Amino acid sequence: MKKIILFLLLVIFLNAGEEVFEIKKFNYSMENDANVYTDIGYTHGAKISALFYRGNTENSFLNIPFISSKNTNNFISFSYANQMFTPYDLDEIELIADDRPYAGYSYIEIGLHQTTHTFLDSLTLQTGIVGPASGMEELQSSIHNILNSRDSAGWDNQLKNEFILQLNYMHKWRFEYSKIYGFDSVLVPYLGINLGNASVKASGGALYRIGFNIPKDFGVNSMNEGSFSSLPTNSKVIINESSNWSFFLNMAAGSNIIARDIFLDGNTFEDSHSVNKNNFTAYASLGISTRYKNFSLDYLHNYYTKEYEFRGKHKPYRGYGYFVFTYTFK
Numbered sequence: 001m002k003k004i005i006l007f008l009l010l011v012i013f014l015n016a017g018e019e020v021f022e023i024k025k026f027n028y029s030m031e032n033d034a035n036v037y038t039d040i041g042y043t044h045g046a047k048i049s050a051l052f053y054r055g056n057t058e059n060s061f062l063n064i065p066f067i068s069s070k071n072t073n074n075f076i077s078f079s080y081a082n083q084m085f086t087p088y089d090l091d092e093i094e095l096i097a098d099d100r101p102y103a104g105y106s107y108i109e110i111g112l113h114q115t116t117h118t119f120l121d122s123l124t125l126q127t128g129i130v131g132p133a134s135g136m137e138e139l140q141s142s143i144h145n146i147l148n149s150r151d152s153a154g155w156d157n158q159l160k161n162e163f164i165l166q167l168n169y170m171h172k173w174r175f176e177y178s179k180i181y182g183f184d185s186v187l188v189p190y191l192g193i194n195l196g197n198a199s200v201k202a203s204g205g206a207l208y209r210i211g212f213n214i215p216k217d218f219g220v221n222s223m224n225e226g227s228f229s230s231l232p233t234n235s236k237v238i239i240n241e242s243s244n245w246s247f248f249l250n251m252a253a254g255s256n257i258i259a260r261d262i263f264l265d266g267n268t269f270e271d272s273h274s275v276n277k278n279n280f281t282a283y284a285s286l287g288i289s290t291r292y293k294n295f296s297l298d299y300l301h302n303y304y305t306k307e308y309e310f311r312g313k314h315k316p317y318r319g320y321g322y323f324v325f326t327y328t329f330k
Helices: 002-015 136-147
Strands: 022-032 041-056 073-086 103-115 119-130 162-173 175-180 183-196 199-212 245-261 280-292 295-304 320-328
Touching: 022 073, 041 136, 041 320, 073 136, 103 136, 103 162, 199 280, 245 295
Parallel strands: none
Antiparallel strands: 022 041, 022 320, 041 073, 073 103, 103 119, 119 162, 162 183, 175 183, 183 199, 199 245, 245 280, 280 295, 295 320
């Protein structure tokens, strides 16, 4: 995997010629269900990312032929992320064939992004590993030791090591409305598709934001939605210069049509699990965002519908919270 990542990075920088990447944003995202006092389902995710500006389509190698248009700004992002999944029944030591499998996923992501004031196209490539080599069992054990919490009992039955190659595409629109009683208002609908041995799915939804001095960007998104949080519409409007402060409310909703999900269906060439997966899921999110000068913090709580039918013991599901810390470079 390391050789593939190094090769991709080499290709990108060779194509860049003598031009210099201009760093624009640094993101750290954390997703966890600790805020609702559970440790089941999608229980943890973390992602560290950097965004670089590469100019407009006329002089940048970041032309994506089937989605590019005139007067676009090109960005490239580099990320490292990990995610963790656990079943409903955390006390069972033996394999539970009809429950979600234990699984960890660690990956590198490279993203190509094109923006205008009204749309965003993102194409991201993930390469990583699902299974013990991801290190998620050890990570959960370390966190639980720090918090003096009990360990989950069934990690010996986690998914086997499998190399992941995943290509994800997302398109976003941005509609900025006239002030409503002095409040800014922005709507960001999106459509996306994921193709790879981790997931095959189509998704769609929208983010609505209302408040003061909303940044000129395409809003935050969860790790499962892909793309890069707070991608700017233009390199010259990275920060809203009208005020040092921003404060606004985020409301989002969407749905997924899922053909395959390794974290429910199990390893590609294994038949160890027989989860009755729901091929259609929906979600809703609510949260707040605040910014002071170059620093911003977004928090949302994400609730999504039941992903599978579990025939037996289960606990109530309450979703998870996620926050995104962003530093913007002038």
